[in-house]
Amino acid sequence: MESPFGIGQSANRFMRRIQSGMHAKVRTLGENVAKDIGPHGGFILNTLAEGEPMPVQELVRIMARDKSQMTRKIKDLEAKSLIVRTQCPTDGRVSLLSLSDEGRDIQKKLQRALTSVIEEILSPLSEEEQSQLAQLLQKI
Amino acid sequence: MESPFGIGQSANRFMRRIQSGMHAKVRTLGENVAKDIGPHGGFILNTLAEGEPMPVQELVRIMARDKSQMTRKIKDLEAKSLIVRTQCPTDGRVSLLSLSDEGRDIQKKLQRALTSVIEEILSPLSEEEQSQLAQLLQKI
DNA sequence: TATTGTTATACTCTATAACTATA
DNA sequence: TATAGTTATAGAGTATAACAATA
Numbered sequence: 001m002e003s004p005f006g007i008g009q010s011a012n013r014f015m016r017r018i019q020s021g022m023h024a025k026v027r028t029l030g031e032n033v034a035k036d037i038g039p040h041g042g043f044i045l046n047t048l049a050e051g052e053p054m055p056v057q058e059l060v061r062i063m064a065r066d067k068s069q070m071t072r073k074i075k076d077l078e079a080k081s082l083i084v085r086t087q088c089p090t091d092g093r094v095s096l097l098s099l100s101d102e103g104r105d106i107q108k109k110l111q112r113a114l115t116s117v118i119e120e121i122l123s124p125l126s127e128e129e130q131s132q133l134a135q136l137l138q139k140i
Numbered sequence: 141m142e143s144p145f146g147i148g149q150s151a152n153r154f155m156r157r158i159q160s161g162m163h164a165k166v167r168t169l170g171e172n173v174a175k176d177i178g179p180h181g182g183f184i185l186n187t188l189a190e191g192e193p194m195p196v197q198e199l200v201r202i203m204a205r206d207k208s209q210m211t212r213k214i215k216d217l218e219a220k221s222l223i224v225r226t227q228c229p230t231d232g233r234v235s236l237l238s239l240s241d242e243g244r245d246i247q248k249k250l251q252r253a254l255t256s257v258i259e260e261i262l263s264p265l266s267e268e269e270q271s272q273l274a275q276l277l278q279k280i
Numbered sequence: 281t282a283t284t285g286t287t288a289t290a291c292t293c294t295a296t297a298a299c300t301a302t303a
Numbered sequence: 304t305a306t307a308g309t310t311a312t313a314g315a316g317t318a319t320a321a322c323a324a325t326a
Contacts, residue, residue: 004258005186005251007270008158010277012183015155016204018148023318038292043152046145057307064156066294071309073293093302093307111145118144124280130147136273137150140264163295178315196285206317211286213316233284233325 014121021117029109037080037106040065040073045082045099045107046114053086053096082106154261161257169249177220177246180205180213185222185239185247186254193226193236222246 019039026042037045040063047062048054056074060067074097077083082103088094099107122130159179166182177185180203187202188194196214200207214237217223222243228234239247262270 004262005255007274007277008254008258011151011154013204014151064153114148115145118148121280122144129276133276134147136269137147137154140261
């Protein structure tokens, strides 16, 4: 389990645990909205929170997803009034995305939930090991 | 980016890169079969290779996926003659799964491809850091 | 009664290509 | 011509519950 291959397997299971942990947790939040935006919806809100307003293109880059997926998901979130779209004043092709107040509210709840899910998964690691892991992952 | 939250984001991107890297690579293998079994199909073959014969239940546990998904995927792979199912002699409820010769052949190709994709992604890390990462991920 | 595995359904994510509009 | 974003479509993964068969 020390080959690159093993790393892939472990990382896969790690992500799976985050995913199903969040799925379970979000249901307890009692937020219909949170449940209805899907994992990607939450990911988008969290990403926007790190730097808004953000062009669609940058969101695509950061999330490493296809732009056509983004278009659809953004439309969903916009229809649910969680994000707001404005035209870029200097480039007519560019849409800038921001969180609405409601979107920001949900984003905070989701981020707290996600943090606690990940904390739980990381609990077998010491503080030092956790920051080691963070650094290694960030490096790649 | 040192919070648990940041770790989640990095891990997510890591998995994404593996996923799209494999998608691109598998196309170059010229193996129609490999392309048609999907990421999970490959994952199942790889998991079986680590310990066959394996009951469905254990596959489900290792892959941390839902059993209903497994049922369908297993049926696919069986129809493509990549895996073989035998009844457990001591427990009539249990199906044991093994790789067929063709399945093993494809599994080896996929594992090589996956290994090289991951190696590429991990290349910014030194050998020591890579084994550190492997250990940390395995611990959780 | 509990466990192994299957079926059915509805939803979400992913890949691709063709397209519009602006630069 | 190149880039930002949209549309359409087909394929794959995910969650849930209800079910049959065996232990």
